[in-house]
Amino acid sequence: MPVFFENREIVTPGDLLAEGEYEAGRNTYRDDSRVYACKLGLVEYKGRTVNVVALNTFYVPSVGDLVIGKIVEVNLHGWTVDINSPYLATLRPSEAFNKPFKPQRNELSSILDIGDIIQAKVIAFDRTRNPLLTIREPGLGKITHGQIVKVSPAKIPRIIGRKGSMISMLKRETRCGITVGQNGLIHVYGRNPEDERIAVLAIKKIELEAHTSGLTDRVTEMISKERGEE
């Protein structure tokens, strides 16, 4: 039962990763007894499972995900939200109000209008229908201050880090609040623009160098250097 690459080696779609009793994990597929990569990424052999950590992907919604999106349409019966994925999401009035919604009386655009940025949670999605969102939870809703940074959704796990190590370091060092949407949009809000600028720079650096090791230290170093130049 051979494997054909070393751990964390870069593989391309169609590369034969393993043969025999292996299970095809993320970004791989099986053909008979062979496991192939289906995306460009870093290969990971974990016991019997073969995974590929993709270097670039787009966001596919999944129930329970926190996402950041932009209102692109206001209808009579809800909002259409661009969540940086192949599918547009819907936010229904019942998921935005605590009280019953009457289209005769309430104007939806007075709550959220086109161009507004919201933080929301995915409550339903399958291949037959577009994703549904909710903002009826603490912390969710319209974003009114700070900045939004867009990164590739493939880099989100790296920005959060193992058990949140990277993100807690970022928050501490940049003195900013940071909310990471699983769809690749990140909300950064600090006490002054300078803090936010540094946080954005750090996030961009993590995105670019996500596939290298020793990144946390390099980012910490970069932040303190930027601070020194103030």
Place this chain on the structure above:
Amino acid sequence: MTKEVRLVNKKGIRTDGRKPDELRPIKLEVGILSNADGSAYIEQGKNKILAAVYGPREVHPRHLALPDKALLRCRYHMAPFSVQERKSPAPSRREVELSKVIREALEPAIFLERFPRTSIDLFIEVLQADGGTRVAGITVASLALADAGLPMRDLVAACAAGKADGYIVLDLNDIEDKEGTADVPVAYMPSLNAVGLLQMDGQLTPEEFEQAFNLAIEGCKRIYELQKQALKAKYLAIKEAVEEAEEK
């Protein structure tokens, strides 16, 4: 033929100095357009071709959406300045046909069924043409698709072989294409050992056809290696830069 053109000389060397089974020099670059979700660029001899991928995204117009899989739309287009005589920018009969065969060569490589009701839009823009643009177009397009992060069964490599002056030659250039006796473009997925495009223009005996086909497959395998290198190059460059800075 109005005048005699010598395509292969007595020593078996072709007009551009290549041996019969030699590819033109190829340069591949990935991720060069920031506004597209995926992009790639190829120079193969004097060919210069750009490919850009958008999607998966909402289908417009809506009624074209497929309920069970993504819709792959492909546009092969030659720029007006890509050939000697100005080409009308309107899509010609030939371009419409090539768009279709290129799409059909790439469709089996992508897991389209994972993204129902979406579209993947692929644009192949020929900036300079020198024979074999359909195969070079497939080669770059599959790189652009992989760059966009689409799940794929394999990369698609494409290459042509043909007959010129009685020789079976690989990777025809413009003169060999026009003055030669036959042209066999092939698109191939090496890991799956599957052919996605096979056409023939001109005359070949069954034996010659087989020889040309095998030569084209051989060419595809060489191009496949270049494709893999090109995809990795972008990330390896960053990694090396980081490691170098680390050592200082």
